[in-house]
Amino acid sequence: MNPAAPSPSPTGALTLAQEKQVAAAAALRWVRDGMLLGLGTGSTSAQFIIQLGAAVQNGLKVQGTATSMASEALARQLGIPLVEPRRGLRFDLAVDGADELDGQLRLIKGGGGALLREKVLETASNYLLVIGDSSKLVPVLGRFPLPLEVVPFALPWVLDAVEALGGAPVVRMAQSGAADYYLSDQKNLIVDCHFGQITDAEQLATRLKTIPGIVEHGLFLGLAKAAIVVRDGAALVLRP
Numbered sequence: 040m041n042p043a044a045p046s047p048s049p050t051g052a053l054t055l056a057q058e059k060q061v062a063a064a065a066a067l068r069w070v071r072d073g074m075l076l077g078l079g080t081g082s083t084s085a086q087f088i089i090q091l092g093a094a095v096q097n098g099l100k101v102q103g104t105a106t107s108m109a110s111e112a113l114a115r116q117l118g119i120p121l122v123e124p125r126r127g128l129r130f131d132l133a134v135d136g137a138d139e140l141d142g143q144l145r146l147i148k149g150g151g152g153a154l155l156r157e158k159v160l161e162t163a164s165n166y167l168l169v170i171g172d173s174s175k176l177v178p179v180l181g182r183f184p185l186p187l188e189v190v191p192f193a194l195p196w197v198l199d200a201v202e203a204l205g206g207a208p209v210v211r212m213a214q215s216g217a218a219d220y221y222l223s224d225q226k227n228l229i230v231d232c233h234f235g236q237i238t239d240a241e242q243l244a245t246r247l248k249t250i251p252g253i254v255e256h257g258l259f260l261g262l263a264k265a266a267i268v269v270r271d272g273a274a275l276v277l278r279p
């Protein structure tokens with residue numbers, strides 16, 4: 040199937056997988072020759088990387104750095120030239136998915152466990168463009184549990200501290216039913232925290248930053264400059 044032109048279901052509605060393709064195709068139109076790109080992680084970002092790879096095969100000249108080992112492997116396989124992190128490196132455009140975004144383009148990220156590298160790279164980007172299917176836009180953040188990346192030694196105290204903040208933490212497992220913890224690319228743990236509706240994301244982010252052992256949290260505030268979400272089969276551009 041041509042990823043830029045997904046076929047609708049028999050009811051005419053796009054599936055979420057097809058919506059991701061539509062969002063990725065719309066994001067590709069923001070890419071220009073010569074750009075240095077930040078490449079996100081997750082199923083929506085993978086669609087973008089696949090379509091970017093096809094454009095590179097057709098002569099588009101870009102370079103990128105990936106936010107996870109999985110995205111890096113995909114980009115490498117598709118022939119997208121990759122750049123190693125170095126001092127002074129800034130990205131023209133980062134394109135990444137999100138687990139949730141609200142109308143002000145505050146994000147919850149980390150469902151794919153890549154929140155630390157995503158936040159590092161997207162903070163080093165001049166423009167973060169978020170792409171998502173129709174399920175991602177929410178009135179208030181918090182239905183999706185907030186991921187935290189946690190140093191393994193600190194886990195017991197981080198769990199205590201998160202509960203003291205009113206959260207319900209769950210340590211992510213390698214797979215459902217597995218006995219092993221999931222490990223991030225940095226070999227840290229991911230703790231998924233239910234806080235209910237997050238009505239003051241800025242305050243929660245500030246408090247989480249004070250807990251020793253939390254390397255990063257999945258609230259991305261003030262980073263996204265635009266988002267492309269799909270509604271009724273069409274890509275809509277949102278700005279904060």
Ligand code: 5RP
Nearest residue numbers: 081082083136149150151153
């Ligand atoms: C990975 C992320 C992803 O962007 C987020 O989980 C969305 O993933 P998907 O596009 O598969 O829904 O933050 O850490």
